[in-house]
Amino acid sequence: MASISREDVEHVAHLARLHLTDDEIDRMQTQLSNILEAIETLRDVDTSHVGPTASVIQLENVMRADEARPGISREAALANAPLRDDPFLRVPTVLEEGR
Template identity: 45%
Template sequence: MKLNREDVLHIARLARLGLEEDEINRLSKELSALLEHFEVLQQVDTTGVEPTSQSTPVKSVLKEDTIKPSYAREDILSNAPRREGDYIRIRAVME
C-alpha cells in the first residue's frame, strides 16, 4: 500500500506531530514499506493456528511472599511523632 502526502499528514495530525517537508517524504516511503510487509503477512495461511496473545511462556520474576516475624507494634508506634490509639496520626493529605 502506497501512502501519499495527505495520508502521512493525517497520521501526523492524529499523533500530534509537526513534520518538516523532508520528514513527510521520508515517512511516506518508510510507512509504505512497512505496510507492504504487513500485506505479505496477510497472505500467510493461518488455518488451524490458534490465536495467541503471548508467544513465549509467562514466568513471574517476583519472589513468593513469605511471612516473616515483624517488629512489635508498640516498638513501631513509639517512634511515631503523633499517634492515636494503635494508629500513626498524620496531617490531612487532601482537603
C-alpha cells in the first residue's frame, strides 16, 4: 500500500502556504495515501489493447453545413438603434479623451 508520511503532508502544506491543524494533517495523510493507492491500482491495469482516445464518447458535429445566405440590410440592422449617426450606430462614451 502506498502511503505518505506526516512530514510529507506538512512539507506540501508549507509549499502551498497552507496552515493545517493536527486533525487536518491526519485527514490529509489518509486521503493522500488513498489517492496514491488508487494511482498504483491504475498503473497495474493492462491498457495495451486500448487505442489512444481523445474522448470515450463518439461525438459527431451536429451543426448545419456552413452556407452563404443573404444578410440583414444596414437599414434593418439600425432600425431600432436608439442612437444613430448615419450610417453608423452610436454608443455612449466609455473612455474620455486623452486616457
